[in-house]
Amino acid sequence: MAINGVIVATILLSCLTATCYGITFSSLQRSLEVEASVKADQVLKAGEAKITVSWKVNATYSAGTESSYKTVKVQLCYAPISQKDRGWRKTVDILKKDKTCQHTIVERPYSASNNTVTYTVKRDVPTATYFIRAYVFNAAGEEVGYGQTTNAGKSTNLFSIEGVTGRHVSLDIAAACFSAFSVISLFGFFFMEKRKAKASN
Secondary structure: OHHHHHHHHHHHHHHHHHHHHOOEHHHOOOOEEEEEOOOOOOEEEOOOOEEEEEEEEOOOOOOOOHHHOOEEEEEEEEOHHHOOOOHHHOOOOEOOOOOOEEEEEEEEEOOOOOOEEEEEOOOOOOOEEEEEEEEEEOOOOOEEEEEEOOOOOOOOOOEEEEOOOOOOHHHHHHHHHHHHHHHHHHHHHHHHHHHHHHHHO
């Protein structure tokens, strides 16, 4: 009786663990081939540069589960070099906790053909080194496969994005003018006070 209780408890604990932690990246098959117009080591400017991304089913992957693909999401992902000492970009095998890919390029229903999109890098994308990854989801919204522009375990085909700093030449000129005006005003008030003091004497 006690053994049955232990078995039931173990099964329940396993189910609870699976529910809490969800799908892991290491359990997914690389079922997609992903290509991008950006070249290795190329530097792109946020808010200006465009990237064309295309994806298709991996030819070496045994098709059959493609019928379960309902949605595809393509994302910009931080390369390991841009994750170092940055916990908010940390790669975690449990996908719900993974922070590698934070910038969505496109999310749309899965199609067996015409899988190309041209993306303009958004202004809020920070300066970092990136690669591109695509996930496919089933009807339940669970990741069932992926593809990316880098080789697994190798830092190849990486590119950089130069983020918008928020400073412009016009802003610098305005700041310089206001600073000069403040200094001149200070001397002007000081001179006026001196004259008033002399006049009162």
